[in-house]
Amino acid sequence: TKNNGRNGYNFFQPSMNTLAQSQLQLNNDLWQALDNQELRLFYQPKYCAPSGPILGFEALLRWQHPTRGLLAPDIFLPIAEKTGMIVNIGNWVIDEACRQLHMWHLQGHPHWSVAVNLSAVQFEQSGLVETVQAALAKHQIPAELLTLEVTETTAMRDPEESVRILTELTRMGVKASIDDFGTGYSSLLYLKRLPASELKIDRAFVNELQAHSEDATIVSAIVALAQSLNLKVVAEGVETADQQAFLTGLGCNTLQGYLLGKPLPPERISELPNFVDA
Numbered sequence: 001t002k003n004n005g006r007n008g009y010n011f012f013q014p015s016m017n018t019l020a021q022s023q024l025q026l027n028n029d030l031w032q033a034l035d036n037q038e039l040r041l042f043y044q045p046k047y048c049a050p051s052g053p054i055l056g057f058e059a060l061l062r063w064q065h066p067t068r069g070l071l072a073p074d075i076f077l078p079i080a081e082k083t084g085m086i087v088n089i090g091n092w093v094i095d096e097a098c099r100q101l102h103m104w105h106l107q108g109h110p111h112w113s114v115a116v117n118l119s120a121v122q123f124e125q126s127g128l129v130e131t132v133q134a135a136l137a138k139h140q141i142p143a144e145l146l147t148l149e150v151t152e153t154t155a156m157r158d159p160e161e162s163v164r165i166l167t168e169l170t171r172m173g174v175k176a177s178i179d180d181f182g183t184g185y186s187s188l189l190y191l192k193r194l195p196a197s198e199l200k201i202d203r204a205f206v207n208e209l210q211a212h213s214e215d216a217t218i219v220s221a222i223v224a225l226a227q228s229l230n231l232k233v234v235a236e237g238v239e240t241a242d243q244q245a246f247l248t249g250l251g252c253n254t255l256q257g258y259l260l261g262k263p264l265p266p267e268r269i270s271e272l273p274n275f276v277d278a
């Protein structure tokens with residue numbers, strides 16, 4: 001068995017190196033990606049349930065890699081988070097989302113909002129308020145049309161600090177949304193104190209809504225909690241008409257998911273159903 005352990009060690013060593021090398025290569029490529037404009041934002045619509053107008057979009061990062069094709073954020077954001085490059089990328093995302101919002105205004109959609117995801121490192125970085133302010137000013141965007149999505153886990157890492165950061169941001173007029181809600185461990189006391197205007201129910205609960213009645217119970221509880229705290233509640237990952245009906249029945253009025261629209265590059269969003277202004 002000592003031998004097996006040794007063999008196991010010897011067997012895994014090369015593949016670990018290969019993985020590390022490929023991560024390193026991706027990290028180098030990522031610096032180029034920013035310079036070479038290979039990063040793109042896709043936009044997924046948020047609909048007013050059940051078949052209402054588009055309220056706005058969530059910006060989702062993609063990397064058009066020169067040799068590997070279109071990469072999803074799970075592939076490269078964890079590395080960027082480790083190296084700190086996420087701050088540069090995140091700043092670009094905020095600016096680009098505001099630029100797109102301005103384009104939509106010019107195209108006759110002045111009520112659409114855009115939501116941007118913030119990583120933990122970016123959220124805790126001291127220049128965030130200035131970055132947001134600068135992007136809003138540069139693209140002449142009313143602050144209330146920008147939502148910043150922070151995961152429950154990020155927000156609860158240092159709850160006092162999160163209250164402070166979100167207070168500063170929301171004072172400007174931007175909105176805050178607590179993302180992936182239900183997957184972390186929120187203290188209700190802090191949840192109440194966070195100046196957020198929205199909770200997003202994580203896809204994991206919406207997914208299994210039909211299969212497991214516990215998930216239906218959890219989702220009902222989250223909707224009730226949001227309503228009692230005066231928060232808007234958004235369900236993500238809606239894939240079936242049954243899920244949509246169930247959520248709507250609970251009073252969850254903003255829906256996002258493949259059933260309603262997948263994330264699309266901006267030049268393709270006119271293909272979406274109900275492509276009308278709110």
Ligand code: C2E
Nearest residue numbers: 060061072073074093117118119237238239257258259263
């Ligand atoms: P998230 O914020 O929870 O975003 C929702 C994810 O679910 C997105 O994956 C979206 O494409 C996917 N999705 C939406 N509707 C459905 C559905 O009906 N079914 C299924 N199966 N999936 C659906 P994506 O775009 O791969 O993004 C993954 C995560 O990467 C995001 O999770 C977010 O945490 C992060 N992310 C994306 N863009 C950014 C960014 O610009 N900055 C930062 N810091 N993180 C980002």
Ligand code: CA
Nearest residue numbers: 058117149179
């Ligand atoms: Ca999100």
Ligand code: CA
Nearest residue numbers: 180202203236
């Ligand atoms: Ca999620």
Ligand code: CA
Nearest residue numbers: 117151179180
């Ligand atoms: Ca997430």
